[in-house]
Structure formats: C-alpha cells, structure tokens
Amino acid sequence: MTLVWLILIPFIGGLLCWQAERFGDQAPRWIALGTMLLELAMVLGLWVGSDFSLPAEGAASAWTLEWQADWIPRFGIQVHLAIDGLSLLMIALTGLLGAMAVICSWKEIVQRVGFFHLNLLWILGGVVGVFLAIDLFLFFLFWEMMLVPMYFLIALWGHSGSRGSSRIGAATKFFIYTQASGLLMLIAILGLVFAHHGATGEYTFAYADLLDTPLSETTAWWLMLGFFVAFAVKLPVVPLHGWLPDAHAQAPTAGSVDLAGILLKTAAYGMLRFALPLFPEASQAFAPVAMTLGLIGIFYGAILACGQQDLKRLIAYTSISHMGFVLIGIYAGTELALQGVVALMVAHAFSAAGLFILSGQLYERLHTRDMREMGGLWGRIRGLPGFALVFVAASLGLPGTANFVGEFMVMFGAFGVAPWIVVISSVGLILAAVYSLFIMQRVYYGPPREETPLAGLDRRETVLLFGIVALVVFFGIYPQPLLDTSAGAMQVVQQSVQQAGAMTGGAQ
Amino acid sequence: MSHATTMALLAISPLILVCLTVIVVMLSIAWQRNHTLSAILTAVGLNVALLALLFGWTLGTVDVTSVLVVDDLSRFGGVLVLMSTLACVTLAHHYLEGYEGPRDEFYLLLLSAAAGGLVLVSARHMTTLFFGIELLSMPLFGMLAYTFRDRGALESGIKYMVLSAAATAFLLFGMALLYAITGTLDFAELGEALSTYGSDPWLLAGAGMLLVGLAFKLSIVPFHLWTPDVYQGGPGPATTFLATASKVAVFLVLVRLFQSTLAFHENWWHDLLGFIAVVTMLVGNLLALTQNDLKRLLGYSSIAHFGYLLVALVVNEGLAVETVGIYLVTYVLTTLGAFGVVTLVSSPYVATGGTADASPLHHYRGLFWRRPYLTAVMTVSMLSLAGIPFTAGFIGKFYIIAVGVEAHRWWLVGGVVLGSAIGLYYYLRVMVTLFLHEPGMQRRDATHDWAERAGGMVVLGVATLVILLGLYPTPMINWVNWVAG
Numbered sequence: 001m002t003l004v005w006l007i008l009i010p011f012i013g014g015l016l017c018w019q020a021e022r023f024g025d026q027a028p029r030w031i032a033l034g035t036m037l038l039e040l041a042m043v044l045g046l047w048v049g050s051d052f053s054l055p056a057e058g059a060a061s062a063w064t065l066e067w068q069a070d071w072i073p074r075f076g077i078q079v080h081l082a083i084d085g086l087s088l089l090m091i092a093l094t095g096l097l098g099a100m101a102v103i104c105s106w107k108e109i110v111q112r113v114g115f116f117h118l119n120l121l122w123i124l125g126g127v128v129g130v131f132l133a134i135d136l137f138l139f140f141l142f143w144e145m146m147l148v149p150m151y152f153l154i155a156l157w158g159h160s161g162s163r164g165s166s167r168i169g170a171a172t173k174f175f176i177y178t179q180a181s182g183l184l185m186l187i188a189i190l191g192l193v194f195a196h197h198g199a200t201g202e203y204t205f206a207y208a209d210l211l212d213t214p215l216s217e218t219t220a221w222w223l224m225l226g227f228f229v230a231f232a233v234k235l236p237v238v239p240l241h242g243w244l245p246d247a248h249a250q251a252p253t254a255g256s257v258d259l260a261g262i263l264l265k266t267a268a269y270g271m272l273r274f275a276l277p278l279f280p281e282a283s284q285a286f287a288p289v290a291m292t293l294g295l296i297g298i299f300y301g302a303i304l305a306c307g308q309q310d311l312k313r314l315i316a317y318t319s320i321s322h323m324g325f326v327l328i329g330i331y332a333g334t335e336l337a338l339q340g341v342v343a344l345m346v347a348h349a350f351s352a353a354g355l356f357i358l359s360g361q362l363y364e365r366l367h368t369r370d371m372r373e374m375g376g377l378w379g380r381i382r383g384l385p386g387f388a389l390v391f392v393a394a395s396l397g398l399p400g401t402a403n404f405v406g407e408f409m410v411m412f413g414a415f416g417v418a419p420w421i422v423v424i425s426s427v428g429l430i431l432a433a434v435y436s437l438f439i440m441q442r443v444y445y446g447p448p449r450e451e452t453p454l455a456g457l458d459r460r461e462t463v464l465l466f467g468i469v470a471l472v473v474f475f476g477i478y479p480q481p482l483l484d485t486s487a488g489a490m491q492v493v494q495q496s497v498q499q500a501g502a503m504t505g506g507a508q
Numbered sequence: 509m510s511h512a513t514t515m516a517l518l519a520i521s522p523l524i525l526v527c528l529t530v531i532v533v534m535l536s537i538a539w540q541r542n543h544t545l546s547a548i549l550t551a552v553g554l555n556v557a558l559l560a561l562l563f564g565w566t567l568g569t570v571d572v573t574s575v576l577v578v579d580d581l582s583r584f585g586g587v588l589v590l591m592s593t594l595a596c597v598t599l600a601h602h603y604l605e606g607y608e609g610p611r612d613e614f615y616l617l618l619l620s621a622a623a624g625g626l627v628l629v630s631a632r633h634m635t636t637l638f639f640g641i642e643l644l645s646m647p648l649f650g651m652l653a654y655t656f657r658d659r660g661a662l663e664s665g666i667k668y669m670v671l672s673a674a675a676t677a678f679l680l681f682g683m684a685l686l687y688a689i690t691g692t693l694d695f696a697e698l699g700e701a702l703s704t705y706g707s708d709p710w711l712l713a714g715a716g717m718l719l720v721g722l723a724f725k726l727s728i729v730p731f732h733l734w735t736p737d738v739y740q741g742g743p744g745p746a747t748t749f750l751a752t753a754s755k756v757a758v759f760l761v762l763v764r765l766f767q768s769t770l771a772f773h774e775n776w777w778h779d780l781l782g783f784i785a786v787v788t789m790l791v792g793n794l795l796a797l798t799q800n801d802l803k804r805l806l807g808y809s810s811i812a813h814f815g816y817l818l819v820a821l822v823v824n825e826g827l828a829v830e831t832v833g834i835y836l837v838t839y840v841l842t843t844l845g846a847f848g849v850v851t852l853v854s855s856p857y858v859a860t861g862g863t864a865d866a867s868p869l870h871h872y873r874g875l876f877w878r879r880p881y882l883t884a885v886m887t888v889s890m891l892s893l894a895g896i897p898f899t900a901g902f903i904g905k906f907y908i909i910a911v912g913v914e915a916h917r918w919w920l921v922g923g924v925v926l927g928s929a930i931g932l933y934y935y936l937r938v939m940v941t942l943f944l945h946e947p948g949m950q951r952r953d954a955t956h957d958w959a960e961r962a963g964g965m966v967v968l969g970v971a972t973l974v975i976l977l978g979l980y981p982t983p984m985i986n987w988v989n990w991v992a993g
Binding site for chain 1: 891902910914981
C-alpha cells in the first residue's frame with residue numbers, strides 16, 4: 001500500500017490546498033509543503049529500509065516493493081506499481097524538488113494560491129505515478145495526465161510574452177507536442193499488446209509479460225520508434241525540442257523547476273525502463289542515430305544558449321545541451337554510462353532547479369528576465385550572486401560538483417562503444433563553460449545599471465539555496481549512495497543491451 | 509392473445525410507453541397549461557419507459573412483426589436515447605422558464621423525437637428505418653425553431669428542415685433503387701441479395717444514396733455543412749438532443765445496416781469509407797480551430813468525433829462493435845456535460861431577437877471564478893472530448909486506436925492521432941478561457957441556484973460519471989461487451 005499512498009498523497013494534498021484557500025493564502029502553502037515533505041519522508045524511509053542490490057537468480061521478482069490489483073480485466077490491465085532503485089531515486093527527487101517548488105513560489109504566486117498548489121501537486125502526483133507504474137496502460141495514463149496541470153500552471157500563472165509569444169501559446173505548444181507524441185506511444189503500446197495477443201492469445205499490458213514478446217525485426221523497429229519519439233519530445237531531443245524554450249520562458253518559477261528538474265527526467269526514465277528493455281535489438285540498431293542526435297543536441301543547445309537575451313530561455317537551452325549527454329549515455333548502454341546517466345539526471349535536476357530559482361528571485365527583484373537590463377548585480381544583491389556562481393560552476397561540470405561526476409561517467413562509459421561521439425561531445429563541455437561564464441559576466445559583473453541596492457536574500461531563500469548547494473557538493477564528492485541505489489536497476493538494463501548486442505553480433 | 513404477441517408487446521413496451529406519454533402530456537396541456545406539470549409527466553413517462561426497457565432485457569431477442577427487432581443492441585441504444593432525452597427534459601424545464609410563448613409543446617416534440625429514436629434503434633427493415641428517421645427529425649425542426657422569434661433559432665430550424673428533406677430524398681431514392689433490383693426491403697434479405705447480385709451499378713448507386721442520407725444526419729464530411737449553423741442557432745435543449753440522442757440512434761441503425769446488409773466485402777468500399785473517415789476527422793477539427801463561438805465549436809467537434817467513430821465501422825471486425833458501444837456511451841456523456849453547461853449558462857431563456865444562447869466564447873471568460881463547479885463540469889467535458897486520461901473520453905479514444913491498430917489500418921490510426929492533436933488546440937482554448945481572470949463581456953451567467961435544479965444535478969452527475977468511468981471503466985466495458993457479445 002505504501003506505493004499507492006505515494007501516488008495518492010500529492011493528489012489528496014492538492015485537493016486540500018484548493019479547499020484551504022478559504023482560510024487565507026498561507027494555508028495552501030503550508031499544506032503543500034507538508035504534503036511534499038511527507039512524500040519525501042516516505043521515500044527516504046523506503047530508501048533506508050530496503051536493499052536495492054539485484055536479487056539472486058530465480059527470485060520471484062526484481063522489484064523491491066510491488067503492489068497490484070485488477071483494473072480492466074477485459075484487456076488484462078492492472079493497477080500494477082513497483083519500485084526499484086531507479087524509481088526510488090526519481091521519486092525522492094520528485095519529493096525534494098516538489099518541496100523546493102512550493103518554497104520558491106511562496107512570494108511569487110499571490111493570486112489564486114489554492115488552485116496553483118492544486119496544479120503543482122497534481123503534476124508531482126502524476127510524475128510519481130509515471131515512476132511507479134509498470135503496467136503500460138497505467139504508465140501511459142500518468143504520462144498524459146500530468147500534462148493537464150502543467151498546462152494550467154503555464155497558462156494561468158506564467159509570465160506574459162516576451163516578443164509576442166504569450167504564455168497561453170507556450171502552454172498550448174507544450175501540450176500539443178507532448179500529447180501528440182504520447183499518442184504515438186499509445187499506438188506503439190497497443191501494437192506491442194496485439195503482437196503479444198497474437199503470439200499467446202491473451203491481452204496483457206504488464207511490463208514483465210511484454211518483455212519477452214516475440215517481434216519481427218520491422219515491427220520491433222517501428223514500435224521502438226513510437227516509444228522513442230514520445231520520450232524524445234519530452235527529453236527533449238533536438239528536432240523535437242520546439243516547445244521547451246517557450247514553455248520554460250513563460251512558466252512560473254515553480255513550473256520551470258518541475259519541468260527541468262523532473263518532467264525531463266521522466267523521458268530518460270522511460271527510455272531506461274521501457275524503450276531499451278522492451279526492444280533491445282531495435283534499440284541497439286538505433287543507438288548510433290540516437291547518439292548522433294544527442295551530440296547534435298549538445299552543440300545546438302549550447303550554441304543557442306550563448307545567443308539568448310532572456311535568462312530563462314538561456315537556462316532552457318542549456319538543459320537541451322545537458323540532456324544530449326543523457327541520451328548518449330543511455331544508448332551507449334554500458335553499465336558505467338548508465339550509472340553516469342543516473343548521476344547526471346540527479347545533478348542536472350539540482351543545478352537547473354537552482355538556476356531557475358535564482359532567475360525567479362532576480363525576476364521578483366528586477367521584474368525582467370532580459371539580461372541586457374541586468375549587469376553589475378554582484379554589488380547590489382547580498383548573497384544571491386555567490387549562489388549563482390556555485391550553480392553556474394555546477395552547470396559547466398566543474399569537478400567537485402555532482403554534474404562533473406555524471407558527465408565524466410557518461411563519457412568514460414561511452415568511450416568504449418562510440419569513441420568519436422565522445423571525443424566530439426567533449427568539445428561541448430567547452431561551450432558549456434562559455435555559456436556558463438556568459439551568465440556570470442552579463443548578469444552579475446560589468447558596470448551596474450543603477451547603484452541602489454536591491455533586497456538581499458531572506459531566510460527562506462537562503463535556506464533553500466543552501467540546501468541545493470549542499471546536495472550538489474555532497475553528491476559531487478560522494479556519489480556512491482546514488483550509484484549503489486541504482487546499480488541493480490542499471491544492471492538489468494545493461495544486461496538486456498548486452499544480450500541484444502551478442503545476438504545481433506552472432507547474427508552477423 | 510398468443511404468447512408471441514405478449515412477448516412482442518412486452519419487448520416493445522418502452523416505445524409504447526413513450527407514445528402513451530405523448531398522449532398523456534397532450535391531454536394534460538389541453539386540460540390545463542402547467543409548465544412544471546408537463547415536464548414532470550414527461551420525465552415520469554420516460555423513466556417508466558426506461559424501467560420497462562431494463563426489465564425487458566431478460567426477454568432476449570424478440571422479433572416484433574417483421575420490421576422491428578428488439579435485441580441487446582436496440583436496448584443499448586434505447587437506454588442511451590432515453591437517458592439523453594431525460595437530460596434534455598431537465599435542462600429544458602429550466603431553460604423554458606424564461607420563454608413567454610407556449611412552453612409545454614416542447615415536451616411533446618421531445619417525446620415524439622425520442623419515440624423516433626426508439627424505432628430507429630430497433631429497425632431491421634427499410635420502412636422502419638425511414639419511419640424512425642422521419643419521426644426523429646420532424647419534431648427536431650420544431651424544437652430547433654422553438655424560440656422562433658430569434659432569428660438564429662428560426663434559421664437553424666429551417667436550415668435543418670430543408671437539408672433534411674434533401675437527405676430524405678436521397679434516402680428514399682436509394683431504397684427505391686435497392687427495391688427495384690432486389691425486390692425486398694428487409695435488411696437481412698437485402699444482405700443476401702447484395703451478395704448474389706454483386707456489383708450491379710444500380711445496386712451500388714442505391715446503397716450509396718442510402719449512405720448519403722444517413723451521413724447527412726451524422727454530419728459526415730462532405731454532408732456536414734448544416735451542422736455549425738444549426739448547432740449555433742438552436743435553443744440549448746434542442747441542440748443537446750440533436751447532438752446526443754438523434755446521432756446515437758442514426759449511428760446505431762447504420763451499425764445494424766453494416767452488420768446485416770452492407771457488409772461490403774470489396775476492399776474499395778472500405779478504402780472509400782476509410783478515406784471519408786479521415787477527411788471527416790481532419791475537416792471537423794480544422795474548421796473548429798478558429799471558432800469563437802462555443803456551440804459552433806462543439807458542432808465541428810462532433811463532426812470530428814463521428815469521423816473517429818467511422819473507424820470502427822470501416823474495420824468492422826474484432827473489437828469494432830464493442831468500440832462503437834463504448835465510444836457512443838462516452839460521447840453521449842461528454843456531450844451532455846458540455847451542452848448541459850451551455851444550456852445552464854443560457855437558462856432561463858432571454859429573448860434577444862438574434863441568437864438567444866450564451867454561445868460566444870468570451871461569455872465564458874473567467875467562469876471558474878464565478879461558478880467553480882459548473883466550470884469543473886465544462887473542464888471535465890473538454891478534457892474528455894480531447895481524450896485525456898482519467899476521463900471517459902480517453903477510454904473511447906483508446907478503443908478507437910486499438911481497433912485501428914488491431915486491423916493494421918495505419919492511415920486511420922494516423923488520422924486519429926493527427927485529428928486529436930489538432931483538436932487539443934481548441935479544447936484547450938475553451939478550457940483556459942474558463943479560467944482566465946480578466947472579466948470578459950459577461951452578459952449571461954448561470955443562475956445562483958443552478959446546482960439545486962434538476963438540470964444542474966444531471967449535469968453534475970454526468971461529469972461525475974465521466975470521471976468515474978475514466979478511473980474505473982470496467983462496468984461500462986463489461987456491459988458493452990455483453991451487448992456486443
């Protein structure tokens with residue numbers, strides 16, 4: 001039941017927030033914070049109390065905790081939830097970033113507070129559902145469902161247009177991109193289910209059963225593409241990234257934090273959990289294309305980031321660049337690279353969240369995100385620029401931060417598989433340094449536009465930022481707890497890739 | 509009375525009861541005009557008919573004369589028709605309170621149309637098909653033009669009448685051609701004859717004309733041109749009936765035709781129908797994109813939804829019948845929710861001379877901050893129309909895609925995906941309008957006591973059902989599966 005509660009708590013908390021609005025603006029905020037902390041505490045409790053190493057050969061199941069109930073027997077659909085090291089890490093991240101999102105919008109959101117927190121918590125509930133569901137129907141349901149509150153978050157509380165792009169336009173774009181690609185995934189899921197039905201005569205959406213569906217090469221290829229496109233839109237992979245900069249630029253801070261910190265990770269999670277293990281051979285054949293796309297993403301994101309005037313758009317493009325590394329790591333398929341992907345996902349969640357929170361705080365003080373209006377802020381705001389330096393350093397992958405660990409492991413792990421990709425992508429690291437220093441230079445150094453000091457960080461903001469910095473540095477120095485937790489899950493993925501490699505290698 | 513006759517009478521009793529209700533309401537009006545009494549009598553009559561229908565389920569398949577058959581499919585259709593009619597009655601009562609002219613006759617028309625729907629879902633002979641369609645459409649002319657002092661309503665009624673007449677002409681001509689070649693009007697015998705006569709050009713022309721006539725009623729492209737105007741102009745309750753009961757009944761008779769008669773074995777028929785389905789989805793969705801009038805927008809969206817439904821007919825195997833059932837249930841519920849909200853916001857009727865209902869989209873701006881629960885209903889309906897998970901609409905869309913994937917009809921599946929993606933744009937636009945804070949040109953609003961009225965309760969109930977069936981569709985699936993059995 002713990003798993004069910006993990007999903008239900010945010011949804012119930014959201015409803016409470018909505019209703020609590022009648023007791024004033026503070027009530028929903030505290031309830032939302034409490035909800036997320038409760039969620040976090042539950043996950044951490046699970047973390048401490050469980051063993052995530054792979055079970056012995058022939059054990060009943062590979063999951064640490066499992067829960068299932070019949071739902072739609074007509075198609076063999078179950079409410080089937082399960083958790084392993086990877087999903088646990090992701091859910092912990094969701095809880096943590098959820099709490100941060102609540103804290104950072106404490107003063108930013110002053111209108112319709114209850115409804116705002118309803119949407120915020122429902123997004124998080126949906127994300128937790130995505131990480132827990134291992135029935136493909138249920139997974140798809142959560143995958144699509146979390147778009148709706150996100151849409152509202154951007155459309156109703158977003159920032160109105162920079163250069164004519166409105167927040168509603170951005171929200172709609174986000175929704176249509178992800179929903180349409182999601183339907184492709186639904187087709188792929190159904191294709192898989194009918195293929196299984198054809199082979200065994202029974203309908204099932206269960207992950208474990210579908211894993212060994214016999215597929216012809218072309219079928220597997222098309223179905224894999226259906227999954228890949230859905231995940232690629234959300235990651236985002238470059239030709240499909242159009243929604244991301246707009247959505248980030250117009251979203252409220254909490255929305256950006258969730259979007260960059262968690263929603264993008266659902267895509268990487270989906271690839272690791274579904275796309276690779278369900279279609280190992282097809283994925284193996286597709287890997288060079290995917291890695292090339294990742295490479296393009298690294299450069300495209302970094303180069304476009306350098307040209308942005310809007311601070312949040314800049315950070316959004318850096319996300320594209322970082323996700324390029326994630327994509328390369330996933331399709332490299334070695335254990336080291338996969339573990340690096342996990343570390344990089346966690347690290348990027350923290351650094352991107354930190355940068356978005358900072359830009360939100362700057363916006364609260366300056367009422368602009370345009371970097372041409374900034375400059376020389378180092379002397380004008382107490383505290384904030386120092387934090388910015390830390391997150392920027394993390395973003396460019398400075399040793400000692402978690403990002404370095406992740407990127408290093410991905411590149412190290414991928415080198416044996418695709419040396420040239422790694423060599424070229426390492427040039428991207430230099431571009432990362434360029435855009436990161438751009439941020440520092442243009443926002444915090446240079447001649448100040450005015451001399452009047454701006455409000456410094458208050459206690460809420462300081463504690464929040466300190467928390468993130470501590471995590472970035474901690475996992476930069478001692479990433480082992482992360483790696484231990486995800487090791488089992490990553491070994492499973494790696495084995496399926498390896499077997500596929502052996503099979504295709506044997507065929508040739 | 510012989511046993512067979514008793515059985516037949518029992519089986520057809522819902523239809524008889526609805527017709528009796530027409531007479532009772534008419535007598536009651538003749539005796540004393542009382543709006544509420546008429547509405548209550550109508551509702552009671554419909555409920556009794558519904559109960560009779562449900563109890564009749566134990567009888568199994570009963571042939572009522574050689575032109576009507578009462579089986580699971582017709583009972584399924586009867587439930588949908590009667591339920592939507594009931595919802596229309598509750599909505600109409602509130603709506604008509606503001607109408608100065610005679611109010612009671614609306615219920616007579618509504619009941620007659622419902623009787624037509626019941627005949628149609630049981631039809632297995634061209635005569636009953638024709639009779640049902642006309643009995644369904646004729647009262648609708650009157651209902652659509654009921655508030656005839658409004659130009660919009662009058663236009664809508666007349667437009668529907670003229671174009672319906674054209675469709676009827678097609679229908680009759682088609683039947684005549686079929687009869688001329690085969691010498692029979694019975695669906696099953698026609699089916700046999702079709703397979704023996706093969707591709708006689710007159711036969712094909714007849715079948716084609718028959719389809720054109722039905723496609724007009726279902727507003728399938730290219731016979732959809734009347735839809736937006738009629739939806740926009742007609743009074744709320746009449747449009748609601750048109751969008752739900754009338755379309756369901758016609759679609760079910762089409763299903764029956766396909767099952768027995770027009771099971772075209774030649775591929776080009778399927779390809780042609782598939783092409784029409786894709787065009788219908790795309791045209792409906794594309795034309796809805798720029799609409800600023802909610803009722804027009806819903807009209808176009810209904811075109812698109814029948815395009816999706818056609819997928820099941822094109823495939824016509826495997827999950828097809830089940831898909832039709834599921835999709836019709838979800839479509840009816842969702843449409844009742846959406847039109848219910850429009851009608852409630854427009855209730856009670858206020859004469860304007862132009863278009864009486866609150867249909868321009870800007871009326872709904874910021875509705876959430878004035879009527880949160882009503883807006884929740886509308887939001888749920890929009891999400892369900894868009895096919896977002898955890899609403900009933902998603903289950904419908906899931907079935908449509910499943911049926912397409914199962915039959916490997918990738919073009920159709922692609923059309924559904926593309927159509928849904930386009931559709932999202934305008935559903936989202938409606939949704940976000942409801943929540944925007946800036947006050948719009950607010951002229952109309954639902955009355956404060958909307959939720960305590962029968963119409964409001966029905967609408968809330970419908971929205972709850974949409975959510976519940978989205979969360980736990982198993983009862984619905986079991987029911988439809990058993991019907992499709």
